Amino acid sequence: MDCGDAGHILVSRHVAEDLEQYPRWRSFLHGLGECEVKHGTQVGVVNLYSDEVGNSQLPKKFRALKKRSARMRWAAMTSALLALAAIVAGIPILSRYRAGSTLAASDKSIAVLPFENRSRDSDNAYFADGIQDEILTRLSKIADLKVISRTSTQHYKSAPENLPEIARQLGVAHILEGSVQKSGDSVRVNVQLIKAANDSHLWADTFDRKLTDIFSVESEVAKTIAEQLRAHLSGQEEQVIAAKPTDNPEAYDAYLRGLAYSLKTVNTPANAIGAQKYLREAVRLDTPLRVAARQALNTA
Numbered sequence: 001m002d003c004g005d006a007g008h009i010l011v012s013r014h015v016a017e018d019l020e021q022y023p024r025w026r027s028f029l030h031g032l033g034e035c036e037v038k039h040g041t042q043v044g045v046v047n048l049y050s051d052e053v054g055n056s057q058l059p060k061k062f063r064a065l066k067k068r069s070a071r072m073r074w075a076a077m078t079s080a081l082l083a084l085a086a087i088v089a090g091i092p093i094l095s096r097y098r099a100g101s102t103l104a105a106s107d108k109s110i111a112v113l114p115f116e117n118r119s120r121d122s123d124n125a126y127f128a129d130g131i132q133d134e135i136l137t138r139l140s141k142i143a144d145l146k147v148i149s150r151t152s153t154q155h156y157k158s159a160p161e162n163l164p165e166i167a168r169q170l171g172v173a174h175i176l177e178g179s180v181q182k183s184g185d186s187v188r189v190n191v192q193l194i195k196a197a198n199d200s201h202l203w204a205d206t207f208d209r210k211l212t213d214i215f216s217v218e219s220e221v222a223k224t225i226a227e228q229l230r231a232h233l234s235g236q237e238e239q240v241i242a243a244k245p246t247d248n249p250e251a252y253d254a255y256l257r258g259l260a261y262s263l264k265t266v267n268t269p270a271n272a273i274g275a276q277k278y279l280r281e282a283v284r285l286d287t288p289l290r291v292a293a294r295q296a297l298n299t300a
Contacts, residue, residue: 002035002036002037002038002061003032003035003037003043003045003059003061003062004047004055004059004061005055005057005059005060006055007054007055008047008049008054008055008059009047009048009049009053009054009055010032010045010046010047010048010059011045011046011048012043012044012045012046013031013043013044013045013046014044014143015046016029016031016046016048017140017147017148017149018140018149019048020149020151021149021150021151023267025048026151027050028048028049028050028054029046029047029048030046030047030048030049030056031044031045031046031047032045032046032047032058032059032062033045033062033065035061035062047059107173107229107230108144108145108146108173108229108230108231109145109146109147109148109171109172109173109174110139110145110146110147110148110172110173110174110175110176110193110225110229111147111148111152111153111166111167111170111172111174111175111176112132112135112136112139112147112148112150112153112176112178113153113156113157113158113159113160113166113175113176113177113178114128114129114132114153114154114156114157114158115128115129115131115132115158115177115178115179115180116128116158116159116178116179116180117179117180117181118179118180118181118188119180119181119182119183120183121182124180124182125260126256126257126259126260126261127180127182127187127253127256127260128179128180129256129259129260129263130255130256130257130259130260131178131180131189131214131217131218131256132150132178132180133150133259133263134218135176135178135191135218135221135222136150138218138219138221138222138240138241139222139225139226139241141237141240141241142222142226142231142233142237142241143232143234143237144226144231144232144233145225145226145229145231146172148170148171148172150263152170153170154263158177158178158179159177159179163175163194163196163199164196164197164199166196167196167197168196172196173195173196173197174193174194174195174196174202174229175193175194175196176191176192176193176194176225177191177192177194178190178191178192185210185211185212185249186208186209186210186211187207187208187209187210187211187214187217188206188207188208189206189207189209189214189217189221190204190205190206190207191204191205191207191221192204193224193225193228202228203224203225203228205221205224207220207221211249211252211253212247212249214252215244215245219241219242219243222241223238223241223242246286247286248285248286250285251281251282251285251286252282252286254278254279254281254282254285255278255279255282257274257278258274258275258276258277258278258279258280258281258282259275259279261274261275261278262275262279
């Protein structure tokens with residue numbers, strides 16, 4: 001409200017990162033930069049609009065910032081030239097300072113890489129994809145964490161060798177790797193939290209559970225990561241990440257199958273049909289899954 005004009009639909013950068021996970025919203029998001037709101041707080045702002053809704057015009061507040069930036073450009077160029085000489089002379093010092101600053105600024109940032117399917121049956125890959133996405137979704141509910149969206153991580157391998165470089169590309173300090181092995185109604189989930197700067201393990205664990213208890217794994221992993229990264233976790237956030245969407249393992253299995261189709265990088269008619277088929281089956285088996293299934297259907 002402080003940053004927009006009539007008709008504008010402005011969301012924070014944090015909300016936009018969540019929406020970017022869904023292809024149907026991605027083309028509607030247009031970054032504007034930082035805006036000062038109440039009490040001098042700076043907020044990253046994204047303009048949400050399409051041909052039917054929203055306002056595509058640059059808000060007045062940002063137009064004023066743009067004009068002010070243009071007036072200051074020549075002065076800034078002069079200052080930049082003077083600073084360049086100092087930077088060149090002090091590259092070693094600057095590099096050490098920048099490295100330390102980057103780590104300090106991103107201590108509570110994490111990317112969840114694709115989980116490896118270690119089941120004997122390759123058809124169980126959907127289950128590994130679903131568990132990874134459910135853990136990522138729970139982490140994204142923690143406001144004190146910066147969590148990279150799945151669309152930014154899905155093209156990486158499940159266990160790459162160049163973790164520091166991947167972390168640099170994604171702008172995070174930590175990486176979560178994992179694997180899932182499903183056999184009948186039993187599931188084994190391995191996870192390891194890695195500090196990318198020195199490729200060291202902060203935490204790792206193995207969970208052997210029944211399908212009926214898989215939600216406790218997803219919740220426990222999210223909570224432990226928050227503790228390891230010293231992220232503040234409110235009472236409401238604890239309830240959200242501990243929520244159990246269903247007591248019906250068949251319904252949840254159908255949901256994960258549909259979710260896997262909706263998460264595929266190529267949006268084909270076959271993938272859309274597969275997602276709709278299994279997500280509707282999940283709702284038929286257990287109505288409480290309706291909200292989660294509808295969100296996944298919107299991406300299919």
